Amino acid sequence: RKEVEQDPGPFNVPEGATVAFNCTYSNSASQSFFWYRQDCRKEPKLLMSVYSSGNEDGRFTAQLNRASQYISLLIRDSKLSDSATYLCVVNGRDDKIIFGKGTRLHILP
């Protein structure tokens, strides 16, 4: 099993819709979880951390399921500007930071 796995997409979603995607991780000892956003030909930037109890930032909600070893990202009322690649990040063994390959999201007008 890969350390971090994401559905590559693309997810093609109409503007205003709700979209969710998951990321699974293999290291049960992982403690740090993040979602990053990467626009085309740009560097990744932090979208939000993922806390054990789940957390929300405006239209974005992140959840952690330790039992099943996955994190999720929910985007409500999607905007055209949400079109990007979303990267899941988990800390692995020996202080390594593991990035998923990303999920591409296209918001359609």
Added chain:
Amino acid sequence: NAGVTQTPKFQVLKTGQSMTLQCAQDMNHEYMSWYRQDPGMGLRLIHYSVGAGITDQGEVPNGYNVSRSTTEDFPLRLLSAAPSQTSVYFCASSRLAGGPIDTQYFGPGTRLTVL
């Protein structure tokens, strides 16, 4: 506050040439790392460092060397460039609190083409 800087932004090399990609951060971060990103693929870890004088290999270290003589700088050296090293290279840094990893800050990337 410059954050993470990378130079050059673009580079074209011929097969067999060597070069160094520069990365510097001014946030006093202990953790620094180099990734490469190829079209349609995710970020792959090349090398990383948890502090000055300490480096370790990531997922794809072959063909690359690193050193960490200061907290601020983490250069990546291509020993003998090959076309397979054509990629976008990102440097990143973060605090390392001895436990969970903190937010990664990325440089703008270096787009390298090897002919």
